[in-house]
Amino acid sequence: MxxxxxxxxxxxxxxxxxxxxxxxxxxxxxxxxxxSDPNTDFIKASCKETLYPAICFKTLSAYAVSVNSSSTALANVALNMSLKGARSTSKTVLNLSRTHSLDPREASAISDCVETIGDSVDELQQSLVEMKDLEGPDFQMKMSNILTWVSAALTNENTCMEGFDVRAMDVKIKSKIRKCVVYVAQLTSNALALINRLSTASVYSP
Structure with missing residues (x-):
């Protein structure tokens, strides 16, 4: 029982x-x-179209409210983040060149990197200026210019990294520079993907 x-x-x-x-x-x-926040969901969905979605969402999700599900605003924020990263990287590389005893090959590699990252900064700045006024019949022409500049910025960042691959260099210096340059290249790649997504629109829409 x-x-x-x-x-x-x-x-x-x-x-x-x-x-x-x-x-x-x-x-x-x-x-x-x-x-669930629709603005955050918009950024997450947009970032899935980039090569580095995790970095994309991490760097852009804080701006969900200001982006307000706008593809143009999102591309602007992504460009600004890329420009900020490029400026920071340029400063880091320049400081490293001044605070270490470098042999001629190392000095040459860092000098080339400073120059190419500087070009990248200029190209990203030009892109942001063009992004301020996309309205009108010349939308596609402006987008073409922006895509050209951002693509060139990404090429310059990759060129900087390649310069260290073919030269003997102090491991610590090389590691610090590569870490910075790789990160800014990822930001630029994401910005390029979001801008390209925006450019596919036949008519401008915020």
Whole structure:
């Protein structure tokens, strides 16, 4: 009789526990769906079209409110982040060239990198200026200019990295520079993808 009692009392408790766990998980899922932000979702969806979606979302999601699901605003923010990264990288490389004893080959590689990253900064700045006024019948021409400049900026960043691949250099210096340049190249690549996505529109739309 005791065994029968144990079996019949355990079953309802087990069922109740499962029901409660299911209810909690369902409630959490529903709550998550309710608080989902369309502006953040827009950025996440847009970043999926880039080569580095995780970096894209991490750097741009903080601007979800100001972007407000606007492809143009998102491209602007991405360009600004790339420009900020390029300026920071240029400063880092320049400081490294001044604070270390470099042999001629190292000095040459860093000098070339400073120059190419400087060109990248200029090209990203030109792109941002052009992005300020995209309205009108010359939308596609302006977008073509922007894509050309951002592509050139990315090429310059890659050229900087390639310069260190073919030259012997202090490992620590090389590692620091590569880390900075690779990151800014990823930002620029993402910006280029978002701008290219915007340029596919036949008519300008914010």
């Amino acid at each position: 005791a065994m029968s009692f144990i079996c019949t009392t355990r079953a309802p408790i087990s069922v109740l526990t499962i029901f409660l766990l299911f209810s909690i998980r369902t409630s959490s899922f529903v709550q998550h769906e309710v608080i």
